[in-house]
Amino acid sequence: MTDQSAIRRTAVLLLGMHRSGTSALAGTIGLLGCDLPTDLMPPTDANPKGYFEAYGTYFLNDAILESAGSAWHDWQGFNPRWISSAKADEYKDKALAVLRASFGTSRLFVLKDPRICRFAPFWLDVLEQAGCRPTIICIHRNPLDVAASLQRREGWPLAYGLLLWLRHVLDAEAATRGQVRAFTSYGALLRNWAGVARRLESDLDLAWPRFSSHVAREIEGFLSGELRHFEVPSERVLDNPLLSEWQSKSFAILERWAATGEMRDDYPTLDLIRAQFNAAAPAFAELITTGQEAGRSLAAATQELAASKTRIGESEVALQNYQQTAQSLADELSQAQAARTALDQQLAAAQEATADRAQAAEQALAALALAQAARTALDQQLAAAQEATAERAQACEQAEAALAALGGEADGLRQSLAQRQEAQDAALAALALAQAALVAAEAEATSVKRDLALEQAALQSQIEQHQSERAEAQEQSAMLAARIASAKSEAVELRHKLRQNLLERKSKVEGLETQLSQQRQD
Secondary structure, X not given: OOOOOOOOEEEEEEEOOOOOOHHHHHXXXXXXXXXXXXXXXXXXXXXOOOOOOEHHHHHHHHHHHHXXXXXXXXOOOOOHHHHOOHHHHHHHHHHHHHHHHHHOOOOEEEEEOHHHHHHHHHHHHXXXXXXXXXXXXXXXXXHHHHHHHHHHHXXXXXXXXXXXXXXXXXXXXXXXXXXXXXXXXXXXXXXXXXXXXXXXXXXXXXOOOOOOHHHHHHHHHHOOHHHOOOOOOHHHHHHOOOOOHHHHHHHHHHHHHHHHOOOHHHHHHHHHHHHHHHHHHHHHXXXXXXXXXXXXXXXXXXXXXXXXXXXXXXXXXXHHHHHHHHHHHHHHHHHHHHHXXXXXXXXXXXXXXXXXXXXXXXXXXXXXXXXXXXXXXXXXXXXXXXXXXXXXXXXXXXXXXXXXXXXXXXXXXHHHHHHHHHHHHHHHHHHHHHHHXXXXXXXXXHHHHHHHHHHHHHHHHHHHHHHHHHHHHHHHHXXXXXXXXXXXXXXXXXXXXXXXXXXXXXXXXXHHHHHHHHHXXX
C-alpha cells in the first residue's frame, strides 16, 4: 500500500519500440541528471553506446512475457487475462523489489525497456505502489528505419519488423492516455536534443538537474553520428506503397505530435487502427507463423548448404594437400632411387678397387714365393759351402801332417790353404748377403700381408654398410609407395563421399524450396 505521507518520487518512464532511440534518449536524460539503474546492461555490438536499462527490469519483463504466453518479438496484443490473474500480483511484488535494487531511494530516475510498451498498465500500477509519479516520454522512429535495423540484427523480413513497430507504438499510446506524457522522435533528438529537452521539461513539469553548457558538450559527444545506423526520410515513409495505411497514418500522427504536441482529435483514428489491427491479427497470425517457420527452414537449409560448400572447399583443399603430399613422396622416392643408384655405383667402384687390391696381393704372394725359393737355393749353397769347408779343413789337417812330414812342401800348402780360406770367406759373405735379402723379403711380405688384411677389412665394412643402406633405401621406397597408394585411396573415397553429401543436401534444399513455393501459392 502506498505511503501517501512520503515525499513523492518521479519516475521518467521511456516507451518506444526496439531500435527506436530509447537508449539514446535514456543516455541523454541520464547526462541531464536523472539517475540510471545501478545494474546497467553492458554495451554490445548492436548498441555500442549502451542500453541504459537495468538487468533486473530486462529479466523480469522477459519472465512476464513468458508467463503470459508471449515473447519480446510477438507482434500480437498482450494477453489481457494475465493482467487480471493472480500471477500479475505475484510479479508486482517482484517488480517492486527490482525497483528498490536498481534505483534505491532515488527521487528522480529513468525506467526504460521497450518490452514495457506491451503491458504498460502493469508498470504504472507498480510505480504507483512504489510512491512514484510516472512521467511518460513516448519516442518513435520511422518504421522503415526500425524494420531495416531489425533485419540487419535479427535477419527478419521488413514486413515483420513493421508489424512489431505498429504493435508497440499503438499499445504504448493507448495505455498511457490521461497520464502526464510527452511525445518526441529519434530524428528530433539527434537534430536538436536541447530543444527536445526544453520541451520535455515544459510538457512533463520537470527540471533537468544538470542542464548546462558543460554537460551540453558531453551530450553532443554522446549523440554522435555513430547512433545513426539507418535513417529514411519521413516523406518516404508516408508515401511508401509497401507500408499499410495503418502504419503510415500512425506514423503521421506521431510525427505531428512530436512536432506540435498531442491532439485529442487524433484519438479516434488511433483507436480505429488499433481495433482493426487487433481484429485482423488472429486471421493472418497462422499464415505469418507458417511463413516464418518456412523461412527459418529455408534459412537453415541455406546455412546448411553454405556449410556443405565450405566443407567441400575444405575437402578440396585437403585433397590438394594430399596430392601435394603424394607428389612430395614421389619426389622423395625419386631422390631415394637416385641415392640408391649412387650407392650401387660406389659399391661397383669399391668392388673394382677390391679386385685391384686382390690382384696386387696375389702379385705380392708370388714375389714372396720367389723370395722363399731364392732363400732355399741360398740355403743349399750355404750347406754345400759348409760341406766344402769341412772337407777343406780336413785336407788342411792332412796337409799339415804332410807338411810336418814332408817339411819341404809346407809353404806351398799354407799358400793353397790361405787361398781356400779367402774363398770360404767370400762364400760366407755371399751367404750373409743372401740371408739379409731373405729377411728384407720376409719383412716386405709381412707388410704387404698386413696392408692387404687392413684393406680387406675396410672393404668388407664398406660392402656391409652399402648393403645396409641399400636395404634401408629399399624399405623406405616400399613405405613411400604404400603411403602414396593410401593417400590416393583416401582422396578418392573422400571426394566420393563429399559429392554424395552435396547431392543429398541439394535435393533437400530443392524439396524445401518446392514446399515453400506450394505454401506461397496456397
